[in-house]
Amino acid sequence: MKDVAAAAGVALKTVSRVVNDEAGVNPATAARVQAAIERLGYRRNESARVLRGGRTATIGLVIEDVADPFYSEISRAVEDVALRHGSLVLSGSSREDPLRERELVLTFCDRRVDGLVIVPAGSDHDYLLPELDAGVAAVFADRPGGLEADTVLCDNVGGAHTGVTHLIRHGHRRIAFLGDDPSIFTAAERLRGYRRGLADAGLSADDSLVAMGPVEAAGAALDRMLTTPEPPTAVLTGNGRITVAVLRGTGHRPALVGFDDFELADVLSPAVTVVAQDPAGLGRTAAELLFRRLSGASGPVERIELPTRLIPRGSGELPP
Amino acid sequence: MKDVAAAAGVALKTVSRVVNDEAGVNPATAARVQAAIERLGYRRNESARVLRGGRTATIGLVIEDVADPFYSEISRAVEDVALRHGSLVLSGSSREDPLRERELVLTFCDRRVDGLVIVPAGSDHDYLLPELDAGVAAVFADRPGGLEADTVLCDNVGGAHTGVTHLIRHGHRRIAFLGDDPSIFTAAERLRGYRRGLADAGLSADDSLVAMGPVEAAGAALDRMLTTPEPPTAVLTGNGRITVAVLRGTGHRPALVGFDDFELADVLSPAVTVVAQDPAGLGRTAAELLFRRLSGASGPVERIELPTRLIPRGSGELPP
DNA sequence: CTGAAAGCGCTTACAG
DNA sequence: CTGAAAGCGCTTACAG
Numbered sequence: 001m002k003d004v005a006a007a008a009g010v011a012l013k014t015v016s017r018v019v020n021d022e023a024g025v026n027p028a029t030a031a032r033v034q035a036a037i038e039r040l041g042y043r044r045n046e047s048a049r050v051l052r053g054g055r056t057a058t059i060g061l062v063i064e065d066v067a068d069p070f071y072s073e074i075s076r077a078v079e080d081v082a083l084r085h086g087s088l089v090l091s092g093s094s095r096e097d098p099l100r101e102r103e104l105v106l107t108f109c110d111r112r113v114d115g116l117v118i119v120p121a122g123s124d125h126d127y128l129l130p131e132l133d134a135g136v137a138a139v140f141a142d143r144p145g146g147l148e149a150d151t152v153l154c155d156n157v158g159g160a161h162t163g164v165t166h167l168i169r170h171g172h173r174r175i176a177f178l179g180d181d182p183s184i185f186t187a188a189e190r191l192r193g194y195r196r197g198l199a200d201a202g203l204s205a206d207d208s209l210v211a212m213g214p215v216e217a218a219g220a221a222l223d224r225m226l227t228t229p230e231p232p233t234a235v236l237t238g239n240g241r242i243t244v245a246v247l248r249g250t251g252h253r254p255a256l257v258g259f260d261d262f263e264l265a266d267v268l269s270p271a272v273t274v275v276a277q278d279p280a281g282l283g284r285t286a287a288e289l290l291f292r293r294l295s296g297a298s299g300p301v302e303r304i305e306l307p308t309r310l311i312p313r314g315s316g317e318l319p320p
Numbered sequence: 321m322k323d324v325a326a327a328a329g330v331a332l333k334t335v336s337r338v339v340n341d342e343a344g345v346n347p348a349t350a351a352r353v354q355a356a357i358e359r360l361g362y363r364r365n366e367s368a369r370v371l372r373g374g375r376t377a378t379i380g381l382v383i384e385d386v387a388d389p390f391y392s393e394i395s396r397a398v399e400d401v402a403l404r405h406g407s408l409v410l411s412g413s414s415r416e417d418p419l420r421e422r423e424l425v426l427t428f429c430d431r432r433v434d435g436l437v438i439v440p441a442g443s444d445h446d447y448l449l450p451e452l453d454a455g456v457a458a459v460f461a462d463r464p465g466g467l468e469a470d471t472v473l474c475d476n477v478g479g480a481h482t483g484v485t486h487l488i489r490h491g492h493r494r495i496a497f498l499g500d501d502p503s504i505f506t507a508a509e510r511l512r513g514y515r516r517g518l519a520d521a522g523l524s525a526d527d528s529l530v531a532m533g534p535v536e537a538a539g540a541a542l543d544r545m546l547t548t549p550e551p552p553t554a555v556l557t558g559n560g561r562i563t564v565a566v567l568r569g570t571g572h573r574p575a576l577v578g579f580d581d582f583e584l585a586d587v588l589s590p591a592v593t594v595v596a597q598d599p600a601g602l603g604r605t606a607a608e609l610l611f612r613r614l615s616g617a618s619g620p621v622e623r624i625e626l627p628t629r630l631i632p633r634g635s636g637e638l639p640p
Numbered sequence: 641c642t643g644a645a646a647g648c649g650c651t652t653a654c655a656g
Numbered sequence: 657c658t659g660a661a662a663g664c665g666c667t668t669a670c671a672g
Contacts, residue, residue, distance in 0.1 A: 001665060011643045016667065026641060041450045046430045047367055047376065048665035052648050056367065058410075058431075066399065072392040076413060079386065083412070088431065090378075090408050093396060110366045111378075111408065130361045247587045264584050267567045321649060331659045336651065346657060368649035372664050 001044070007036040019044050050112075059290065060108030060116045061091040062101055070240065070260065070279050071119070074141065077283030078117055085291045087114070098122025109136060115290045117283070120145045137293040141286040143185040150293065150302045152286045156186050159275040159308030160193025161200070163236045163257040166273070166310055168201045171320050172234040172255060176209040176225055178218045178246065179238030187212065190238050190259055212238075218245040226252065233320035243272065255318040257310075266313055273316025276309045321364070327356040339364050379610065380428030380436045381411040382421055390560065390580065390599050391439070394461065397603030398437055405611045407434070418442025429456060435610045437603070440465045457613040461606040463505040470613065470622045472606045476506050479595040479628030480513025481520070483556045483577040486593070486630055488521045491640050492554040492575060496529040496545055498538045498566065499558030507532060510558050510579055532558075538565040546572065553640035563592065575638040577630075586633055593636025596629045 005015045010033060017025050018033040025033075036042075050056045061078050063071040075091060082089045090108055094101035101121040105128065108116060115137035125146035128138060132149075140151040160177075167175050177194045180187035191212065198205050209232050211221035218237070225232055234255035237243040243258035247268065258265070261276035285304055325335045330353060337345050338353040345353075356362075370376045381398050383391040395411060402409045410428055414421035421441040425448065428436060435457035445466035448458060452469075460471040480497075487495050497514045500507035511532065518525050529552050531541035538557070545552055554575035557563040563578035567588065578585070581596035605624055 012666085013643055014641090017642090020667090024641060029641080041453075043426075043430055043450075045371075045432055045665050047432055048371055048648090049667075050648095051365075051368055051371055051650090051665080052667040054648095065396065066386065067389070067392045067396040069387070069389060069392075072387045072389075072395075075392075076385065076387040079412060088410050088412075088427065090410060092399060092403070092408075106363075107408065110363055112365055112367055130363075133361075244584065244587070247584070262584075263582075264564065264567070264588070267564070267588065268584070269589070332650085333659055334657090337658090340651090344657060349657080365649050368664090369651070370664095371649080371666090372651040374664095 001042070004033065004036045004040055004042050007040060008033045055114050055294075056112050057087045058111065058113050059087050059089055059287075060105065060111075060113040061089050061118075062094055062104050062108075062116070062121075063091065063119045064096050064121065065093045066091065067093075069263070070277070073279035074119070074283035074286075077280040078287045081284055081287035081291065085294075087291075094119070094121040096121050098124070102127050106131075109134075114294055115139070117141055117286045117290055118145060119143060122146070137290055139286045139290045139293075141282050144303075148301050150286075150289045152282055152289065152304045152306065154186070154277045154282065155305045155307050156189035157193035157196065159259060159277070160190040160236065160238075161197040162193075162308065162310050163259060163275045163316075164194050164197035165201065166312070166316055167234040167236065167255060167257055168197070168203065170234075170255065170317055172232075173203060173320070174206070174209060174230060174232045175234045175236060176211070176222065176232035176254075177236050177238065178222060178242050179210075179212045180215065180242065182212045187238055194236055215239075215241045215245055218242045219249045222246060222249060223251065226254070234316075234318075243274075247272070253315075255316060255320070257316040261311065265311075268315075270314035270318065273313045274311050276311050278306050278308075281306050321362070324353065324356045324360055324362050327360060328353045375434050375614075376432045377407045378431065378433045379407050379409055379607075380425065380431075380433040381409050381438075382414055382424050382428075382436065382441075383411065383439045384416050384441065385413045386411065387413075389583070390597070393599035394439070394603035394606075397600040398607045401604055401607035401611065405614075407611075414439070414441040416441050418444070422447050425451075429454075434614055435459070437461055437606045437610055438465060439463060442466070457610055459606045459610045459613075461602050464623075468621050470606075470609045472602055472609065472624045472626065474506070474597045474602065475625045475627050476509035477513035477516065479579060479597070480510040480556065480558075481517040482513075482628065482630050483579060483595045483636075484514050484517035485521065486632070486636055487554040487556065487575060487577055488517070488523070490554075490575065490637055493523060493640070494526070494529060494550060494552045495554045495556060496531070496542065496552035496574075497556050497558065498542060498562050499530070499532045500535065500562065502532045507558055514556055535559075535561045535565055538562045539569045542566060542569060543571065546574070554636075554638075563594075567592070573635075575636060575640070577636040581631065585631075588635075590634035590638065593633045594631050596631050598626050598628070601626050 001015050005012045018030050079089050092104040098121045109131045117139050119142045123146045138149050144151050179191050182188045237258045240260040240262050258274045261274045265272040321335050325332045338350050386392050399409050412424040418441045429451045437459050439462045443466045458469050464471050499511050502508045557578045560580040560582050578594045581594045585592040
């Protein structure tokens, strides 16, 4: 900028005015400055500009893993909204590790991001308190965080309820639920939806048909259930990775409804009936909420729940 | 920092020393400063720090689309390497649009990223020249860019050659190739590999068995081929999306080798034989090359080609 | 319409 | 071991 000013024979401030399209510059002067800018290939240093103003026009995104399609959909949606608001996105994968989540968030805060979209890996977010005081905005997505802040979730209970009810309508009475570790919010919620669905249909819950735990154990758990005297005739899986584990399983496959849609679900035979979530909606809504806060919205903390959608494809319509 | 200095009764510079773990500070003074830092909840502003030094410890990543598993794998690998080097990643999706690619790259440059990993959407990168002069490093990944710079590619020719040769070994003589638009580098390269494979086996190329074009047209193109008097008995697809298009196709399915691996390829029946690329390796290698440049490496421009791997699963071993 | 000064939050280079 | 001054590249607040 100094060089441009010198080349155009004006003061720094005048260059700044031209660069920022500020009114009240003599057209001739402006043209001279513009020429110098082009000749020297000058491009304003956004970091310096931002240091002076308050904002960095950058937000941070912490997800579990970019390489997981569910999260990469979220990622793309957040990116889109951010770009539309003139912001860039720093992103990082927590790998479901609360410490890594915390480290990423604090690193982003050190770069003075304006706001954060966080898919919480941990449940304690006290470490965020000083940052929130300092003015960063934060929105939790997919799972609630450990403090009062805007949050966008899927309707996990409703989705699981819909899934199990669908199987009941197709004549099933013994329906297994294979879920992830119940310490994970979404896993616990989906289990609740499953149980409520059974209860609403007047069916008694049978805990021997429920297996919550690491994804790797899901296949074996189902195999065990299938060798009992009263095996399940249908399964509701608690997330996409568990659905895949079941699909990889050998042997007889009961009727199946999977929580979370996935590519090629329609190509398998039978095609897989799923309760689809809306990851793009999750990311978009979270980012929009964030930018609303950044532009000054000061209403009460919001908690939005996005609906799920049952997609019948065959595996969930098999008779007992 | 000023507040901390005042609170600890020292000069700014001393706080800076403590924050940076510089040697030669009286332990008692350091402790006093440390206490003030904690009491005030001080965190250094990395942007300001960076303004003074030369680097931003940030790199830019431009891919086609984060929501595509191939690119999200690249993304994760780049992220990992960057974090290991103390850098953060700004990323954006070009949507295969050269203008958007350019805009993203220049936006990143305005933020003064230290370097860029680019999956080129366009073939003209002259717009990068002034930035390179200004000191940003750039590495092209997956496809070569329009100027001399470090580049990491997959062995597209070799991979397609391996795929078609595999089908030939299993008795096929009429093998179709369904590829993407040949203006896309990888598509053209794979077509070359296919042709070379046929030639090496002494088979004559039959252009009626080749269809290059938009992914949406691939299914119809294959259907047409299958209704001719001498239909192909096998297909090599040019990328993952085309493989899926073929899998979605109704009717008789010839033997199939797909370029690029995908989730659930092993669950389909028959399971799908693929030529697997190494997207994580692509991202890792590109990022490592970038950081090598950033730490001063000044050797000649590198061009690295990553090997592919044939994974036989069933669909590619079907007899004619 | 234009500019000189001060400052954003930090570090570098120097002096004591 | 500690600090006062200058500067990174820009903008804000003011004066002319």
